[in-house]
Amino acid sequence: MRTAAASRVQITDADFLKFRDFFYRKTGIHFDENKRYFVDKRLVERIAATGAEDFRSYFIGLRFEAGGSELQHLVNAMTVNETYFFREAYQFDCLVNDMLAEVVRRKKPGSRIRIWSIPSSTGEEPYSIAIYLLERWAQIDDYEVEILSSDIDTQVLAAAQRGVYSPRSVSQLPRPYLDKYFKRHGEYEWAISEDLVAAVDFSRVNLSEPADTRRFRDIDVVFCRNLLIYFDDLSRRVAAEAMYDALAPGGFVCLGHSESMSRITSLFGVRRFKDAMVYQKPLAGDSA
Template structure:
């Protein structure tokens, strides 16, 4: 707390919460309802205290008018949820190597580029899982220039992903042979992923609600966007679905989380049912 200022507030009022939730929604597309009050209030109070602001009002004014966006990024980092592990919902990775990549490859000459985008990256388990699947289970990997891109709105998890060090829980679903091949012991009980795999993934910060952020992505053949849009409301889901559509190559595929349905967000995509998974496709 700054010298000579009043103590930071002990609670966030209903009006404060509504004002903050509307602002955060406009900035990120993430919708907080009253059921998220405890989660949001605690983290908001932590940031008010960390900045030394004397009240929610003074913090909120500074947040809205800051020039460099540094505090907004700190707030995003503590308000986003990052729950993941290697080979999570692995049936979609099976679909990737058994069906999706072959369809994409059939449209391209050998040696051409295939682009795969994982968003949100969280701490990196998903894009690194994709890389391992490609190396272990897609026979045509040497015939194409495969790019793996991965993005998140949270800069803290992006730093963690680039570091590539994981807990036993994160790697518990990996076959022992893969763990031995692609990881080394780090400290007492952590695992560090191969630096070759780290260098194979290009990480970047992206806010799906900012058109300028997604405009840099084009000709994406396969997108993994799993368990992100559940935090959006109907409008921001539709905006995100259309932004992702614009990044994709004709005939490209997008995989969502098991509880998400593109048909409820956008009519732009076609449903494709494969033996391992149902995915969505941009018409050719």
């Protein structure tokens, strides 16, 4: 419910453009005009929450805030997170049937395999990866698998680590997996096992910020699905280069079904496996 103070705040065209440019510089996310209602609504809510009188005073405070806490609140409000377990599961099939087979050819038994899921949203994707590996990859016990998952939104990261899900979130899970890895939480929700929560390393990362991505190296597979659709061409290239730098030679990237790395950069080669098309960082000495 909007407060009386919030209902008095107006976001002008000039305000929207100022905010859009600022938010883009900070996050790489670009809002088109068709997102105007959504952006204005969230902005007015944050202006009211901080007690600012109008957009101008709020925006001045936002730009010069030392700690960045209000910017994080704003990021949390502006990002959309909707997903479910086993979404676009054909890529998980490709992971266990083909990609990992190539990854382990370059590794010794007992060595580390790193998989990075970004954005994590509320955790459905990284936990789906963990379940797929446990249930469908015969070599899971032969390697040290590390699952990393990141998001720019601290609220969804907290929800992911809590690990409690609605019936809709788990509706695509085979019933034996639901019974094995979840328990009832209240009348309607499901809580994922503590072992799976402990198996995923969650962290806040802005894919457009080099300082955030620099520590991600020697990654074997990146799942970055349905994120780049919110970026413009420049931000997509920055994100693609960050993933390229994070990957080990020969590592793979999985994008959403409507996204194409080939339209962003020539850094990656295209691999067409039986279950899915993915993108690959060239091995040393190869070219994309």
